[in-house]
Amino acid sequence: MFGLSSVADRVSLTVVSTFMLVAVLLLSLHQFSPSSRIHNHCRALQRDGWWADKQSLLWQPNGCTLRKYSALDVQKCLAPSPAHTSTLISEHVLFIGDSSLRNKFYALANIINPDYMRTVSDTKAHSDLTVGWPAIGGAVARFIWDPYLSSNQTRKVLEGRAPVAPRVLIVGTGAWYLHNGDESGGVHEWRKTVDRLVLDIAALRDNGSVEHIYVSPISTVVPSALSTERRRTLNPDAISNMNAYMDALDLPMLMAWLRMTEGMAAETQDGLHYSKVLNNRAVGVLLNRVCNREVLAKHVRPPFLTTCCFEYPAPNGFVVLMMALTAVGLPLLIVLGRQLPAGAMPSARTLRQMLVFGGVLLLIYVCDRTPLFAKLHKSFDARVFALLIGLALAGGVATWDEDKSGGFLGRQQTDEWKGWMQIIILVYHLLNASTVAAIYNPVRVLVAMYLFMTGYGHCVFFVKKADFGIKRLTSVLLRTNVLAVALAYMMNTSYMDYYFAPLSSAWVLVVWLTMRVAPALNQTNGVWAKLLVSAALVSAVNRWHLWPFALLARLGVRWVQREWEFRFGVDIFIVYIGMATALVVVRHSTQLQQHVRWAQMQRWAMLLSAACVAWYFWFEATRKDKFVYNAWHPYVSPFVVLAFVVLRNSTETLRCHTSSLYRATGLISLELFIAQFHLFLAADTKAVLVLTHPRLWFINLAVVSVVFVGMCRLLGDASGAIVAWMMAVPSGAATAAAAASGEPTAGCADDIAMLELGPNLVTDTGDTGGDGRQTRVLSRLDRLAAKPRLIMRVGQWLRHVAVHSLGLRWALGLLALLVLNNIYD
Template sequence: MAALAYTLGKREINHYFSVRSAKVLALAAVLLLAGCHLASRRYRGNDSCEYLLSSGRFLGEKVWQPHSCMMHKYKYNEAKNCLVDKHIAFIGDSRIRQLFYSFVKIINPQFKEEGNKHENIPFEDKIASVKVDFLWHPEVNGSMKQCIKVWTEDSVAKPHVVVAGAATWSIKIHNGSNEALSQYKMNITSIAPLLEKLAKTSDVYWVLQDPVYEDLLSENRKMITNEKIDAYNEAAVSVLNSSTRNSKSHVKMFSVSKLIAQETIMESLDGLHLPESSRETSAMILMNVYCNKILKPVDGSCCQPRPPLTLMQKLAACFFTLSIVGYLIFYIIHRNAHRKNKPCTDLESGEEKKNIINTPVSPLEILLQSLCKLGLIMAYFYMCDRANLFMKENKFYTHSTFFIPIIYILVLGVFYNENTKETKVLNREQTDEWKGWMQLVILIYHISGASTFLPVYMHVRVLVAAYLFQTGYGHFSYFWIKGDFGIHRVCQVLFRLNFLVVVLCIVMDRPYQFYYFVPLVTVWFMVIYVTLALWPQIIQKKANGSCFWHFGLLLKLAFLLLCICFLAYSQGAFEKIFSLWPLSKCFELKGNVYEWWFRWRLDRYTYSIWASSCKNKAECNELHPSVSVVQILAFILIRNIPGYARSVYSSFFAWFGKISLELFTCQYHIWLAADTRGILVLIPGNPMLNIIVSTFIFVCVAHEISQITNDLAQIIIPKDNSSLLKRLACIAAFFCGLLILSSIQDKSRY
């Protein structure tokens, strides 16, 4: 009964929810979400700086997540690079002084908080020519006004950034009187025009007052209540926001510190001043506001404008637009022709007469339809990770965000199981299943940010290398059994592996090596092909019953192993080979091939292992290539020794295994964000629902791209060798043009 219910349940699900209906639903979701985000941008504005300065939440205890964008954690060398020849001024009371200290410590972590508290404090880094000053003005009065007024004069050098704020001192010395609040409002009204004038040439931020923890306040500070602080903040906001009648105020409100303080003020030592971790967060927000638009870090999307379109991106947009228009014209013409050839009814007999027999879909229609779909999908890629239409957020690792989804997919994988068509070791269904569950684990590893947890990182290294092992095993088995070393087979494999990545390199303006896994798989395929194709070609038919041929194969493999070891331990020779043009254009990342050498060397035997004896990533990465073959062989034995285990497989995992390469590549831009550094946010404010919806769309897109690639491979890579050679010549010319355009583009950037 249980088996019957299980079978009927699967059939019911498959009947009402097919892949085609899922894709239609995904398309509708994309259009709806894009419309909602576009309307939200128009209503709330398109300035992510406003979100950074005014909203956010804590992930865990100390990680601050701004609303809708990613915040970069600046290191001291990055901060100095951004602030070269800059002058930053902090004006205000003891809370502003705290913010000043935290800001300076980003530039110089060794800077100490010392000196008279009620005086000006200078800081200067002469090497980087960075100057940061704290000016003690605890009240909004004539003294603060005069300081600001001097900077508004044309002949005086102005700070590039001004951070000001004060109120608690006024509340304290005037015992929280209403008259003091009225005077504060009058004083800030007189200062507002000066701040507005200064804001036209400098970045000016007014820091709203943080709440206090009233139970910890000393007796001489008991009058500083949260009610009074709110009143002073309201006065500052109402005056500064209305300081210009005809346009929006240029003075930016730094109100996010209030939200930070609400969560952390209980950790304060005196109830008034924030704990160090909280003011460090506020200082990092200030650094992001100013520096993101200058340094443009990948994982700092807040305050970053949309990158300008490159020449290749413009050409790609034109090509896909023409493809979409061409397909629509073809479809309209074909539909009209179909209507003319519709069956007509004989009036005498009442029978239908067919004027034309249904013809198969032409290659031209398949080509145009595939390019049309691909163009729309690439538009979605661009909107997700380049156009700033959708939101992005930072990753934050917890054990639950990694292990709970792992358990969930394991249950689903066990639920969907079927009998295999064959029971040999590493049969096709089994390898698809293996690729599928490994790919799902890798995806969860990426979106959960689990690379920060070393044991998980090392286990995933095993999975990546096991995938490479499977790829190598599959290609070796094909050449060994079939003996097909023809150019058609090679071109088909290379096209299927690289088509999506090449398109993404153009559309997303990224180097080929950025999608490192595809270069790895491609290079190892070519290594296996060349090794087996070179004379003498040794295949199963020749080697049957002959030790001589088996010995020859072993010699080939031994020579290959020797070459791999040499290149792995000779970085200079490796870099010389891959630094040659045009190889350098494919394997360089950030101007050198070191990253490619590291990736290639890490999985040079196509496997890796979690080494329990190592204590850090560097040590683990050195140990695992030497011993991890045990892990992969152990899994193969456990999966295949029991006869029952070979006779069943998980169709759920196998389905994902068939599109594993597309899943791995697509995740960079339409599931993750900021080139895998963050998470794509389609539905803000609800992380769980957002993951469900974005995952659903992501899987549908990956499946569609897999079908598009297969369709195009049949058209672009014909079986006829003469036609294939002509097309290869065209493809070679295309890539030469692409490399030339890439070189011109790189020169124009610098």
């Protein structure tokens, strides 16, 4: 009903790939051209932005994400330098202006020294202020009350004659010229002050005495909230014209501060001064503009929690190697491959899949480890969440079709199951729904469902096939981990960051060991004792912290013990529930269906399952928070999972119908889950990737989704081909064997878990046409793979790899782009 033919599928993926290639090239020309000054988003941070969430006052600069600065971060950035430690006054941030700037000084002072705000109430309103760290000595920030920028003290600073020049200088004027026009000379005198300020700033920049200089715009006023006297003088149109005049003079305006006050009448009581929270956000913009390069330069490991005024680290050796292989090495091998002896290297098809794999990895790197594409903060919106889930549900209903091979937890049904769960998880991550306990809790159940299928699928295979071969186990682990491991090296992240891969791998090993020990018991009731013993041992290892983390640390693997033990322990029983379900289905399903009271048991099971689901949603919604729920989750999630299994298979119509949209999504669920960290999302899921314009949220979501799904399809096919080559099993033969036996294909991690990779498979000798393939039977089931002729392969590669002019240009061009990303200013 909705399925795409293989030809149409290839065409769609080609279109997506071509679109991404052209887009990256065009944006590269724009982003890294000599005239561009936007690549690190400093200017965008300083001048533009909007409120992504007015309720929580989440400020979104145009194209980058902000860092929330703590007192320690501010101290790292603004602590007095050795040259200033002996000076009595060594301010590093100096505000000069009126009450609007004073409120921003208060916001900064509250970060530097929260105790300071308890004593400031005794200070006169129109007076100078100073705040610092007592343990360090001297001043960190100072405020000079001078709304006209005309005092002797101000003139000394602006003319570079102050005893100590500040590192950061923020000045502002205008409101008092309007409010006291008769005394100050009004707008005419204000223009003279601003014109002189232009010359002063130019002189300070020339002598380099002040590192950062900014001009505060005049804040937007709310006439309805102003007093009668202020309403008469503080005209919004006049303020707008004054700000436009300063901006036209190319002053270093903090225009983002002005954008923050527009349309924010709820954040002011007197119509002129804004709330503490809003001033805190304004100071956050200032700190990100001033401190990001210095503070974040010392934090070069991802995740990069901010992309504003941030220089990404240079590409590591693995990235450079991948660039060389993708741009030069693999294309040459494809071209020259037919001149080599059969079996000396992978087939042309496998080489093309390797090329695709490397190309998509490089695309992911460019998207998330360079400033080429914008990144936005994630924020939760209940209406958007409901809309996206509704659209996904509508898509599933529209693609509902008949599955003639349907049965209890059949392949099509489990593919569909993984598909709709993955869609929900993507929406959940996109909208940062983890902050909402009523959504976080059910999503934890979705992870439990994945693990339930892991236990169920592997146990069914082991009971039916009794195949505990190392070859099959290795294939499963490689297929599960090849993308996660490659991304860990490529993106300089931790393998643990892609937690589903290590989690699934660990449980695969647990199931394999449980069924491998005393395999004769698998056909008797003794298997239940094995499950209980295994569950007890695994629980003890996790509870008593017996994982070999010390060994991993010695091997250089970054592994957070608490995070792993939480991830593993929160669903520690569900895999065994899946195994128990598999044993019941395999050994007793026929007897149960022939029981005289089977129909009655079905009705009661459906009724209890529906009640269980309803009870669960009441239960999880009434917990105090998600942390309280997590303590209950290992014990309540199995009931919900089993209830869903019963309801999904309760009638023949439900068993024999599935959604083709969800099935297609489920086939690449592993790639969707792992690649979302850097392609669908960004900054290791901490932000949202933007491929269009930052303000076009829904259009960007549509474009990113198409590109993301297309790239994951390519990654899925490429990963399967690479694993098949590594295991000396051609993916085409494996797929054919699986189709013939009714087993799932190698489309995702859990599919290959049920795939028999045993004898009678064809090895890949390098000829895609099939004429050069040699059929042979693997002598031992546990053999890892046919021994590769490494010496001959390496020798042939070294002999035939030469400098190809086109490939060399591609490699140098991409290398130059990535290098410029880190040195261009």
